[in-house]
Amino acid sequence: MRTTRASDTRSDSDDRRTLIDKVAFDKTATASDEILRLFGRFIGAGYVCYLILLAPAIAEATAMSASWWTPLAVVATFGSGLALGASTFHADTRWVKRAASANALLYVVVILLWWPAWNGEHVTDFTLWISNFPGVASLAAAAAWRPAAAVVHLFVAATLAQLTNHIIRTSPTTHLLVPDLAFAWTFCAVFVAAAVMALRTGRVLDATIATTHAAAAGAAAAEAKSVERERFDALIHDTVMSTLLAASRNDADPSVIAQARRTVERLDELRSGTDHETSFDFDGILAQLRSAASEVDENITFETALSVGSDPSGYAPDSIRAMAGAMAEALRNSVKHAGSSARRSVTVTATTTHLEVVVADDGVGFDPSSVETHRLGITVSIRGRMRQLDGGSATIRSSPGRGTSVTLTLSLPAAVMT
Structure with missing residues (x-):
């Protein structure tokens, strides 16, 4: 015999959808966010290292360009990179993506601005300092954009960097452009691919965790309903049936009369939804x-x-x-x-x-x-x-x-x- 409530008529699929929505709404401390923060800090640290290592090359390049380009380039590339690292400590990871997007775009803009700022001087075996780290900017692009956009940024940034170096040099090195481009693309692609896969893994892990939590919560809700139904069934069996059985043997027993009265009260509580079984009185103990x-x-x-x-x-x-x-x-x-x-x-x-x-x-x-x-x-x-x-x-x-x-x-x- 089974006793049910109106609340039990809601379908399990509705319960599961509600649980998944609740899990999806909770955005705190996700794996993808943590991985994004780690990449942001890695990129920020990379810019600090490059700034220290390339300081002499930056000073050397000031003689080949307009006075405004070097300060602008340093602030735009290294400043945005440091801002990216700092943004990882913000609670909202959307700031990390905004800073990463700004850094990726500013890198390309700064290289393009080199052409109007260049004074036309050629130097043997010269390497423009900003062409040393196109992969770092592409890592920022991978953190901020979709993989396809990050790959496009990689090819654009690495190509601009290598073209700039080959045009500035006095020696005829055109025959080396293709090998240099291939090396730059391959070298940068390794890191960008690792970033894309790591971020994708974080998103897959988040989705798996959300699904697992929703499934566990759904199972817990189903188990709670099952336990509740079993309690209702037990109430019928342990009180109604046992009371009727005891009354059929000795209807003058005061304990049986009290048990019958308590049984009716429990059934009224069950019908009104106010039944909260937290302890047994003596009649309940006897019924059990x-x-x-x-x-x-x-x-x-x-x-x-x-x-x-x-x-x-x-x-x-x-x-x-x-x-x-x-x-x-x-x-x-x-x-x-x-x-x-x-x-x-x-x-x-x-x-x-x-x-x-x-x-x-x-x-x-x-x-x-x-x-x-x-x-x-x-x-x-x-x-x-x-x-x-x-x-x-x-x-x-x-x-x-x-x-x-x-x-x-x-x-x-x-x-x-x-």
């Missing part, structure tokens, strides 16, 4: 234990005792369910081994801080010390269950021909509470 006992032996004698003035309502549901499981295992052992004529009973005694369940039979009994180690019913299902509960314990008393008694105890406040 009666249900577990009835599954094993429908003819079990069930006795209860509540101390005057006690309020055993602080027991966590998980603790009561574990205790009910241990009790059911004790009953199953009795059904299997006590003998066909054995009579069984369950006695529940409760105070505000102490709960005791005694499962007894008058069967053939046994010697607890003679139980083989591979028999896990007592060790795991009874004692093990109770040991896992704070304040829980299990005591087994039996001897051949004298029946068996299993006492389960749960004490508060050491027990798990809500």
